[in-house]
Amino acid sequence: MSDNQLSHINQRGEASMVDVTEKAVTQREARAEGYVTMKKDTLTMISEGKHAKGDVFAVARIAGIQGAKQTASLIPLCHPLMLSKVQVEFEPQPEQSRVRITSLCKLAGQTGVEMEALTAVSVAALTLFDMCKAVDPGMSIEGVRVTEKLGGKTGHWQGTQP
Amino acid sequence: MSDNQLSHINQRGEASMVDVTEKAVTQREARAEGYVTMKKDTLTMISEGKHAKGDVFAVARIAGIQGAKQTASLIPLCHPLMLSKVQVEFEPQPEQSRVRITSLCKLAGQTGVEMEALTAVSVAALTLFDMCKAVDPGMSIEGVRVTEKLGGKTGHWQGTQP
Amino acid sequence: MSDNQLSHINQRGEASMVDVTEKAVTQREARAEGYVTMKKDTLTMISEGKHAKGDVFAVARIAGIQGAKQTASLIPLCHPLMLSKVQVEFEPQPEQSRVRITSLCKLAGQTGVEMEALTAVSVAALTLFDMCKAVDPGMSIEGVRVTEKLGGKTGHWQGTQP
C-alpha cells in the first residue's frame, strides 16, 4: 500500500492543503451523526424537564451550527468553505439512554462538506456534555461518523450502518 | 429530580454562564480520551508509513492543542481559561483497529478543565479523520470521555472504565 | 479641555492599549441594556408564537454570551479578560413595541467589564434583528448604554435614566 494515498501528506511526509483550484464547483451535501450516552436521569432531565427543555437543545444546536462555520480554523488542512446550509437535530433515545445528534451541511463548492457535518455534531455533543457534566460527569460521545455524502467526484456515498 | 441541577439553565429554562467570581483559584487538571476506529489498512498506513508517520500525528496533535485553546469560543457556556499546559498523545491499537487519543489539560483557575481536555481529543480525532477520509470514509469517533479530574470542590474524580 | 483625557490616545494622537499592569485585581461588575424596536406583529410573533418562542430568544441569548467573550478581539483597545459570569435577558415590551435586552458581566480583574456588557447587548440585538429581518426589515437598535458599574477605582456608578 502506497503512502501517497493520504491526500494531505506529500511524498516527503509533509502536511499540505490539497490543491482544489481546478476542481469543478458542484453542489455538495453531507450528513453526519453521533451520540451522547448518559444516565437515564440525565436524559429525562434534559428531554422532559418543564423548563430546561427549550434551552438545552437550543444551546447545543447553536453551538453545532457555529462550530460548523469554524471547521477550517479548527482542522488544519480543511479549506475555507461558504456553507449554504447547516442544520443540527437532537433525538432523545430513552431505550439506549442517549441523545442522537444529526447534522446536515450543504454548499456549492470545490470540496466536500463532511468535515463540517462532523464538526457540527462534535461541537453539539461537547456542548450537551458541558451542560450536563455537573450531574453526570461519566457521559461519553460515541459513534461520530458520516452517514451520507452527495456531490463531487464520488457522487452518492452512504455509510454502512454500524 | 429538580431541573435546577442543570447548573447552566436557570429556573426559567434560560441558558447562563455559571457565576464563578467567588470560587477559589485552585490548581486543576483533567484527562480525557477517545478513539478513531478505522480499517486495518488505514491504521497501518498512518502508523507505519515510511514518510507519513511524522506528520499525520503531528498535525492532529497541533490541532488538538489549538482546539483546547478555542474551547470557550466553541462551547457557549464555557468560561475563558488560561490553560497552563495542554498535551495530546496518540497510540495506534492494531488489535482493535483504532487509534487511542489521550489529552491532559492543566490550569490554576476557578473552573475545571474537562471541557478543554474533551475538546482537545475531539479536534484531534476530527483532524485524523480529515487526513484519512479519502481512503477510509467509514471511520468513526468513539468513546470520547473524561478519564480523570483533579482540583476544585470535587477533588479527585476518576471515570469508570467502560 | 485637554486631549490627554482620552485614555486610549497618547500625546501624539496615537492609539494605545492602556497599561493596567499595576492596577489592583478587584471584583468588577457591569450591567448594560438596549432595545430592538420592531412592528407589533413581529413582537407578537417572537414572544407569543407557539413554537418559535423557545429558540428565538435562546439563539440571541447564546449569541450575546458568545459575543461578550469576543469583546477583546472586536474592540481594538480592549484588554483580554477572564469573564467569570455573563447573563443576557430579554423582556418583550408590547406597549413600546420593542424587546428590552439586559446583560450582566462579572470578573475579578484589572479593568472594567462595561464593554463586555455592551457587546453582549449589541450582539444579542443584532441576532434578534437577523432572525426577524425577513418579516420586518425596518427594525432599529436603540438605547444601548451602561446602566450600572461596580468595582475598580470609580466604585459604584449608575447611568442616568434617559
Place this chain on the structure above:
Amino acid sequence: MSDNQLSHINQRGEASMVDVTEKAVTQREARAEGYVTMKKDTLTMISEGKHAKGDVFAVARIAGIQGAKQTASLIPLCHPLMLSKVQVEFEPQPEQSRVRITSLCKLAGQTGVEMEALTAVSVAALTLFDMCKAVDPGMSIEGVRVTEKLGGKTGHWQGTQP
C-alpha cells in the same frame, strides 16, 4: 399570523441556517447607519482635538471593517460571506451632540449583506464608546438600522427615515 414567517425557525421552533444553496449569485449591497450620543465636550474632544482627531475615528473605522468580516462568527444563523467591499464613515453632528456612523457592504453572493453593514456600524460604535468612556460613561448607541439594500429577490429597498 403564521410562525413560519420567521425564516430561521422551523415548524418545531428550532433554529436553522436558511438553505441558500439554490439561490442565484447576484451583486448585493447594503447600507446601515447608527449614532453615538455623547456630551458636547466629548464630541469636541474627538472631532476637533489637535492630536486625537486622526486616530480616534481611524481606530473605530478599522474595528467596524474588521467587525463586518466577523459577522458570521458573531451572528449564529448568518452565512459566511465573501465581502468584496466594506466602508465605514463618521460624521460629527454637533447640533445633536452625536457622531453619525454609516457603513456600506458589498458582495456577489447568495444572501444579503445587511447584517454585515449593521455589524460594522455596531462595532464601530462600541469602539468609539470604548475610547471615550473614561470621560463620558453615560453615552448611548442609538438608531442602528438598515438604510438601503440592493440586489437579491427584493431588489431595491429603502428604510423609512425615522
Place this chain on the structure above:
Amino acid sequence: MSDNQLSHINQRGEASMVDVTEKAVTQREARAEGYVTMKKDTLTMISEGKHAKGDVFAVARIAGIQGAKQTASLIPLCHPLMLSKVQVEFEPQPEQSRVRITSLCKLAGQTGVEMEALTAVSVAALTLFDMCKAVDPGMSIEGVRVTEKLGGKTGHWQGTQP
C-alpha cells in the same frame, strides 16, 4: 506622486477595503519566502536531531497554513478569500545559519493572494522562533517578501532577487 495611488486610503486619508465587486474571478497564485536566522547549534538541533526533526517543522508548517487562513482577520483591509491551496516548506541552510521558509497560496478569486502567502511565511517563522527561543533568544526573521505572482490584471510578476 499622488496620494491616491495608495489603493486602501481614500482622498480624505481614510482607510477602506478596496471594492473588488466587479473584478473578474481569475485563478491566482502567489509565492513568498522568508528566513529565520539562528545560531549554528540551534539549526543543527532542529534539522538533525534524532527525535525533534519531525515535529519542529511539522508544527511550524501547520501554523503557517492555519495562519494563511486567518489573513483577513489579521490584516484589516484584506478581503476574505477562499484559498484553494496552501503549502509551506522549510529548507535548513547551514552555510547561512538559517532556515528558509517558502509558501505557495492559490485561489480562484477577485483579489491576489500575496498577503496570504506572506502571512503563511510570517506565522511559520514566528512559530519556529517560539520553539527555539529558550535556547536562542537572539534569532531574527529576515527577508520576508513576495517572490512570484500569477493571475489578475498584472499577470506574471517576479520579485527581484535581493
Place this chain on the structure above:
Amino acid sequence: MSDNQLSHINQRGEASMVDVTEKAVTQREARAEGYVTMKKDTLTMISEGKHAKGDVFAVARIAGIQGAKQTASLIPLCHPLMLSKVQVEFEPQPEQSRVRITSLCKLAGQTGVEMEALTAVSVAALTLFDMCKAVDPGMSIEGVRVTEKLGGKTGHWQGTQP
C-alpha cells in the same frame, strides 16, 4: 547538545505546550522591532502625504495591537495570556528607505511576552505591506527580533544590536 533543550518537544520528538502551572506570576515585559524596507517614493507617500499620513500608520498600529492579542491562536504552543499593555510605534527612516516598527507588551503572568511583541511587529509590518503593495510589490520585512525582556526567571535580557 541534547535535543531536550527544545522545551516544546518531548523526548519522543512530539510537540507539547510547556507546563507553566507551577511557575510564579511575575510582571513581564518584552520589546521587539522590525523593518519594512520599501522604495523611497513609497516611504515619502506614507510618511509625508497630506491626507494619507493619519490612517496608514493608524491602521497598521491597530492591526499590530489586535495581532498581539491573537498570538496564542496563531502560534500553536503559546499559552493564552492576559496582556495588560500593548504598544506599537512607527518611525520612518528615510536614509535607509524603511519604516522601523517597535512594540512593547506587558503582563503579570507565568510566561514571557516576547512572542506577543514579535507578533505585534509582524502583523503591523504585514499590514503596511498590504496598504503599499499596489505601488511597491517588492518591499520586504527585515530584522524582526526581540530587543529586550524583563521579568521571569531570566530577568533582564537585551538583544545584541545586529
